[in-house]
Each structure stands twice: as C-alpha cells, then as structure tokens.
Amino acid sequence: MCKVDKNENIIDIRSLSFQYGTRSVLENINLQVKKGSFLGLVGPNGSGKSTLLKCILGLLQPTKGKITLFDQPINRFNHWEKIGFVSQKANSFNSGFPASVFEVVSMGLFRKVGLFRFLTRQHKEKVKKVIELVGMTEYTKQNIGELSGGQQQRVFIARALVSDPELLILDEPTVGVDIRSANNFYAMLSDLNKKGITLLLVTHDVTAMTEHVNAVACLNKQLHFHGNTRDFHDNHGLSAFHGQEVHLLTHNHPGGE
Numbered sequence: 001m002c003k004v005d006k007n008e009n010i011i012d013i014r015s016l017s018f019q020y021g022t023r024s025v026l027e028n029i030n031l032q033v034k035k036g037s038f039l040g041l042v043g044p045n046g047s048g049k050s051t052l053l054k055c056i057l058g059l060l061q062p063t064k065g066k067i068t069l070f071d072q073p074i075n076r077f078n079h080w081e082k083i084g085f086v087s088q089k090a091n092s093f094n095s096g097f098p099a100s101v102f103e104v105v106s107m108g109l110f111r112k113v114g115l116f117r118f119l120t121r122q123h124k125e126k127v128k129k130v131i132e133l134v135g136m137t138e139y140t141k142q143n144i145g146e147l148s149g150g151q152q153q154r155v156f157i158a159r160a161l162v163s164d165p166e167l168l169i170l171d172e173p174t175v176g177v178d179i180r181s182a183n184n185f186y187a188m189l190s191d192l193n194k195k196g197i198t199l200l201l202v203t204h205d206v207t208a209m210t211e212h213v214n215a216v217a218c219l220n221k222q223l224h225f226h227g228n229t230r231d232f233h234d235n236h237g238l239s240a241f242h243g244q245e246v247h248l249l250t251h252n253h254p255g256g257e
C-alpha cells in the first residue's frame with residue numbers, strides 16, 4: 001500500500017550533473033515528479049534524456065547532485081518493485097519468438113514469485129487483468145512476435161504493470177508506431193494515470209504527447225522548461241530547442257526503427 005500524500009515528490013532531482021568521462025551531458029538539473037502526475041520529458045537527439053533516466057533508475061551515478069526516490073536517497077532506495085520501466089527497444093521480437101502474450105506478461109511476476117515457481121490462480125488472474133487493462137485480451141494466446149509494434153508495447157506495459165508499480169517510466173515507447181496507434185497508446189497511458197499510476201514518458205512525439213500528459217519537461221543538457229502543457233504551448237517550452245522545433249513537431253525520428 002502506498003502511504004504517500006498527493007504532494008509528495010516520487011522523484012526529486014536536485015542540482016544533478018552528469019559527465020561521460022570529460023564530456024558534460026547533463027548540467028544542474030532540478031526536476032520533481034509528483035505522485036499522480038503524467039510528465040512528458042522531451043528533447044532533441046543526444047540531449048541527455050536516456051542518461052537522465054539511467055540516473056533515475058540507478059544505472060548511472062551522477063557526477064554531482066542528488067536523487068531521491070519515494071522519499072529515500074537513491075543509494076538507500078530498495079523498493080525497485082515500485083518502479084516499472086519499459087524501454088525504447090522493447091518492441092524488437094521477430095515473428096518466430098516462441099512466447100504468447102500471457103507468457104510475456106507473466107515474466108513480470110518472476111521478480112515476485114521466482115523464476116521456476118508455478119503461478120498460482122491469483123497470479124494468473126492478475127496477468128489476465130493487466131492484459132485487459134492495456135486492451136489486449138483478445139490477443140492473450142497469440143505469439144508476441146506476430147503483433148504490431150504498438151501492440152507489443154502494450155504487452156510490455158502490461159508486463160511492467162503486473163507487479164503493481166507506483167511509477168511507470170517509458171523511454172520512447174512509440175518509436176516505430178504509426179500516429180493513430182500512438183494516439184491510442186497515449187490515451188491508454190492517460191487512463192492508467194487516472195487509475196493512480198505516476199508516469200514519466202520520454203518521447204520525441206511532442207504533438208501527440210502533449211494532448212495526454214499533464215506536465216512537460218524540456219531537456220537539452222539543461223532543463224529549459226518544466227511546467228504544464230498550456231504554458232508549454234504558449235511556446236515557452238519549444239523555444240528551449242533553439243530552432244529545432246520543426247524537427248520536434250514532425251513524427252520523424254532519425255534514430256527510429
């Protein structure tokens with residue numbers, strides 16, 4: 001059970017800087033993600049978005065500054081089950097991959113039940129419930145590799161949700177997904193958010209994303225904007241990109257798959 005109040009910062013980043021060797025990638029980042037928010041983190045290629053996520057996930061240690069997760073300094077934080085992560089590269093199964101949607105989602109429980117334990121009836125019900133939550137019930141028995149990129153991403157969201165995370169972090173989940181499917185996908189995320197899950201979404205897809213998130217942060221080595229979507233549309237946000245607006249407002253992703 002979650003005993004945090006609505007104003008609590010689930011993520012609290014203070015004065016964070018990060019360097020790969022001598023190369024500075026993040027400078028003096030201050031960012032708070034409140035419980036119940038749906039934050040879109042945007043920025044051009046190479047602006048440090050994935051690096052920041054890796055710092056939040058404890059995979060990289062900041063050169064300076066501190067990160068607090070659920071009120072605990074990250075180096076003492078040991079409730080990683082509260083955080084679900086869906087990566088950019090999740091949708092890379094080929095059509096022969098021998099696992100059904102049900103099996104892939106069940107894998108999300110292994111952290112809880114152990115790799116070789118049998119799933120109880122309760123576990124199976126939970127798996128079915130999250131598959132339903134992401135709108136994939138009719139595909140439950142289908143092989144994951146036979147699904148579209150957008151459908152696969154829904155399955156990976158279900159896999160992350162099955163262990164009941166309070167925070168879901170998504171790194172470019174709509175890469176390779178067509179605009180209509182991406183919109184449906186964001187609407188689904190918005191529904192999850194209304195059910196109480198805090199979301200941090202990294203994306204290039206500014207146009208579609210801002211219709212669904214309730215806060216936006218713009219990163220380009222430094223944090224240039226952090227606020228609500230209305231202020232963002234008043235152009236304070238996009239002006240942070242110094243002429244890269246056009247690129248950001250299209251659905252082109254030079255690094256896309």
Ligand SMILES: Nc1ncnc2c1ncn2[C@@H]1O[C@H](COP(=O)(O)OP(=O)(O)OP(=O)(O)O)[C@@H](O)[C@H]1O
Binds near residue numbers: 020044045047051052
């Ligand atoms: N392991 C690494 N070693 C050295 N430099 C790196 C490493 N990973 C990333 N970088 C550099 O750090 C910068 C930020 O990279 P990062 O992947 O965080 O950006 P990003 O905003 O996620 O980019 P994209 O939108 O293209 O995925 C880039 O210039 C990148 O080349």
